[in-house]
Amino acid sequence: MPIETAPGLEAGIMLSSILFCLGLAGLMMRRNVIFMLMCVEICTNAAALMFVVAGAHWGNVDGQVMFVFVVTLAAAEVAIALALVLQFYHRKHTVDIDQLNELRG
Amino acid sequence: MQGLLAWVPLLPLIGFLILVAIPLFHRSEPPQKFVACIGVGSVGLAALLTMIVAFTLFWKTPSELVNISLWQWMLVDNLQVGFNFHIDWLTIVMLLIITGVGFLIHLYSVGYMRDDMDFRRYFAYLNLFVCAMLILVLADNLVLLYLGWEGVGLCSYLLIGFWYKEPANGTAAQKAFIVTRIGDTAMAIGLFLLFYEFSTLNIQQLISVIDGQEVNTEIITLACLLLLGGAVGKSAQLPLQTWLPDAMAGPTPVSALIHAATMVTAGVYLIARMHPLYMLSEVAMNAVAFVGATTLLISGFSAIAQSDIKRVLAYSTISQIGYMFLALGVGAWSGAIFHLMTHAFFKALLFLSAGSVILSLHHEQNIFSMGGLYRKIPLTFICFTIGCACLAALPFTSGFYSKDHILLSAWEYHQGVNILWLAGILGALVTGVYSFRLLFLVFLGKEGTASTHCKDANTPVMSIPLCILAALALFGGLLAPPLQAVFGVRPDEDHSAWIEGVAIAMPLIGLAIAWRLFLHEQKSGEQRSPLMQFWFSGWGFDWLYGHLLVRPFKYLSQINHNDIIDSLYKGTAAVSRQMNALLSASQNGQVRWYLTSFAVGSILFLALLVAL
Amino acid sequence: MNFVFYLTSAIAVVATAMVIFHKNAVHALLYLVTSLLAVAVIFYQFGAPLAAALEVIIYAGAIMVLIVFVIMMLNQGDSTVVQEQTWLQPRTWLGPALLSALLLAQLILLVSSGKISSNQTFHYIGPKQIGIALFSHYVLAVELASMLLLAGLVGAFHLARRKKIDSEGSSNAY
Known part of the structure; x- marks a missing residue:
């Protein structure tokens, strides 16, 4: 069932790109782990948006199927990541990601 | 009776083992008497055995041969080396010298070393030396001979550096070891060549093989020259003579035994033993003769300029071995061995007397601070005079008979006046000069600085060997060994009387010159004329080798101090380490830094796409 | 719209x-x-x-x-607010912001350089189609996703447990 009034593929992709870049910028500039997690969510969401827009454009069901998987992945990832954040805070009593540099070469 | 001969080298070895093993069973150092009994007794027994065998078996029958096969040493394909002894009159002469003179010097050492802390170590080394030297002369094959050859080299090294706390002694020991090593390498190559050509290293088989078939003279010449290289190194002949004067750093009885009487004459023995080989090669014979002639002159002149009593004797040893080489080179095999024997007597006598002098003067060795000692140590003076007379070959001493024999052979060899004979005659003159210079400076003339507190240090154990050796040195000329069976008989020729006359006159002229020049010489040993300085330094050989070999070698080592070859690998390692530092700097553990790298990477990648 | x-x-x-x-x-x-x-x-x-x-x-x-x-x-x-204030200085965020802007510019450039598709129609895809696709074509992926969720569950449970950490910190490594 085609919808005529859609804003166009390029617009969707650009929105997705903007959101992704914002998320990336946030990841790079924030030191708080919680904020970094949120930024990861932004990036994941931007990628999911891209799937849905492309799927809608081509009339393909795969786009939304991928969205479902992305949401699944995000849920699992957040669960693990939050557990790690809790442990990190428990051990170091801080949420500063820069303190977590024990793997330096 | 023959089996007893195997005990001759075994007894000193047992003595050595006992002396070395004492600390295993006994915590404290054993008493000197015990050590002396073991050390001197083992060699004394060996000497007794040798004499019994020599008189019972060999005295009546000069052509007697004894072969003793002890055990198989190594067996590789057709290389068959047995621990076998071959005894003929040449061996017997050497055995008598080594055990007889060796025993006397051991006995003397008991007195000489009485105050030394390392009494036991000294006798252990000395016994090991006698054992190795006996193996050298008893060996029936060249490999076993080489074992003894290296064994005496080792003992020489150990005994030169006996007082190792003085660094100079250690240096002298190393010098002796390294310089002889050059000759030993040549000798080893010679052995390889002989085995390659004739597939045997047994001396008797080798000789019969050479007799039996046509052989390549060039190979023989090469092999002879290589063996001569070994002999030259061990016997301190030109050009490897530089180690012997420095070897005087060892105790004086060691100088007497090893560096005068026995070990340094091993080269002479080797060439005499291999004489059928040398007879096939004119070139090798001439080489031997000229090495001997040059050496005897060069070291004779060096001896005139020395100021250390032992260095004079060392140079005279080199010079006398030069005479032996000259004799070998002109085919006077028995003359060489005869001179070897008499030299062993009178040079051991001289060294032991010098040892008494040194001990009496509290280890003073400079002859210019001696003088007028004849009144204070008369026995030593008499012995030293006898030794000097023999060394200078004054008529009717033992040295006279053997040296005369050599000079006559040199004359006969070229049927007239020739350069070898002239060298020998000149050498006789020089010998007279330096031996009586030594005698006059040490015992006659005015008293020197050291003479004033001279105290006779001779004890009976030192005096008895001195007297026996003095008797041997005087009358040893009558004991010409019957070596005809070994070397063949040479037809006697008639010589003009003047040749004998010249040979007798030369030492007397030398004595006169020494009397004129040195009897009343001022004690100003430090200022020398340039010529004397040149002779004093042994004709500058040390300087020459230092600049020719040691300095370039040190320079190269200096350059290669950091291993040029290794710098390649070190460079590789340094590059890897730099890369590692670079990469580990990027691996800083900061998650945000990694993210930024991701971002930069993707930007670059996308820039590629945009550009395309 | x-x-x-x-x-x-x-x-x-x-x-x-x-x-x-x-x-x-x-x-x-x-x-x-x-x-x-x-x-x-x-x-x-x-x-x-x-x-x-x-x-x-x-x-x-x-x-x-x-x-x-x-x-x-x-x-x-x-x-935390004060802490975030000190962490978010301009020199901290300027670099990442510039990098992201550059990346965005590149993406937009790439997207706009492509041919604008004339067909701007979109297709409605309902839950039914997705359900059918998920449980037929993608059934293996669904199983894998369920495994992932299970693993996430176990992992989160394990990590979030509060273990007593001894003062030396020598043991209890995760």
Whole structure:
């Protein structure tokens, strides 16, 4: 069932790109782990948006199927990541990601 | 009776083992008497055995041969080396010298070393030396001979550096070891060549093989020259003579035994033993003769300029071995061995007397601070005079008979006046000069600085060997060994009387010159004329080798101090380490830094796409 | 309808920007929820109602609530705002912002350089089609996703357990 009034593929992709870049910028500039997690969510969401827009454009069901998987992945990832954040805070009593540099070469 | 001969080298070895093993069973150092009994007794027994065998078996029958096969040493394909002894009159002469003179010097050492802390170590080394030297002369094959050859080299090294706390002694020991090593390498190559050509290293088989078939003279010449290289190194002949004067750093009885009487004459023995080989090669014979002639002159002149009593004797040893080489080179095999024997007597006598002098003067060795000692140590003076007379070959001493024999052979060899004979005659003159210079400076003339507190240090154990050796040195000329069976008989020729006359006159002229020049010489040993300085330094050989070999070698080592070859690998390692530092700097553990790298990477990648 | 799209897009972008620059974690999270809701509206506009619903329920609902719980558990209080202030100096964020801007410019350049497709029609894809696709063609992926969730469950349970950490810190490595 085609919808005529859609804003166009390029617009969707650009929105997705903007959101992704914002998320990336946030990841790079924030030191708080919680904020970094949120930024990861932004990036994941931007990628999911891209799937849905492309799927809608081509009339393909795969786009939304991928969205479902992305949401699944995000849920699992957040669960693990939050557990790690809790442990990190428990051990170091801080949420500063820069303190977590024990793997330096 | 023959089996007893195997005990001759075994007894000193047992003595050595006992002396070395004492600390295993006994915590404290054993008493000197015990050590002396073991050390001197083992060699004394060996000497007794040798004499019994020599008189019972060999005295009546000069052509007697004894072969003793002890055990198989190594067996590789057709290389068959047995621990076998071959005894003929040449061996017997050497055995008598080594055990007889060796025993006397051991006995003397008991007195000489009485105050030394390392009494036991000294006798252990000395016994090991006698054992190795006996193996050298008893060996029936060249490999076993080489074992003894290296064994005496080792003992020489150990005994030169006996007082190792003085660094100079250690240096002298190393010098002796390294310089002889050059000759030993040549000798080893010679052995390889002989085995390659004739597939045997047994001396008797080798000789019969050479007799039996046509052989390549060039190979023989090469092999002879290589063996001569070994002999030259061990016997301190030109050009490897530089180690012997420095070897005087060892105790004086060691100088007497090893560096005068026995070990340094091993080269002479080797060439005499291999004489059928040398007879096939004119070139090798001439080489031997000229090495001997040059050496005897060069070291004779060096001896005139020395100021250390032992260095004079060392140079005279080199010079006398030069005479032996000259004799070998002109085919006077028995003359060489005869001179070897008499030299062993009178040079051991001289060294032991010098040892008494040194001990009496509290280890003073400079002859210019001696003088007028004849009144204070008369026995030593008499012995030293006898030794000097023999060394200078004054008529009717033992040295006279053997040296005369050599000079006559040199004359006969070229049927007239020739350069070898002239060298020998000149050498006789020089010998007279330096031996009586030594005698006059040490015992006659005015008293020197050291003479004033001279105290006779001779004890009976030192005096008895001195007297026996003095008797041997005087009358040893009558004991010409019957070596005809070994070397063949040479037809006697008639010589003009003047040749004998010249040979007798030369030492007397030398004595006169020494009397004129040195009897009343001022004690100003430090200022020398340039010529004397040149002779004093042994004709500058040390300087020459230092600049020719040691300095370039040190320079190269200096350059290669950091291993040029290794710098390649070190460079590789340094590059890897730099890369590692670079990469580990990027691996800083900061998650945000990694993210930024991701971002930069993707930007670059996308820039590629945009550009395309 | 295009007006609605641009409006929601603007809301999404602004809300996201607020997330990355805000000092207070809870406020930032609320902005993130706003952003997600805006994206859900956009999904709906692109004819993907199931995606829109899932976005609201799972993302804006479940996941964000999870993060809220964690923020509450950490319970850092007002000091965090000051801390974030010191952490977010211009020299800290300028570099990453420039890098991201560059990346964005490249992406836009790449997207706009392509041929603008003339066919701007979109297709409505309902939950039924997705359900059929998921449980026929993608059934293996669904199984894998369930395994992933299970692993996530176990992992989160294990990691979040509060173990007693001895003062030396020598043992209890995870």
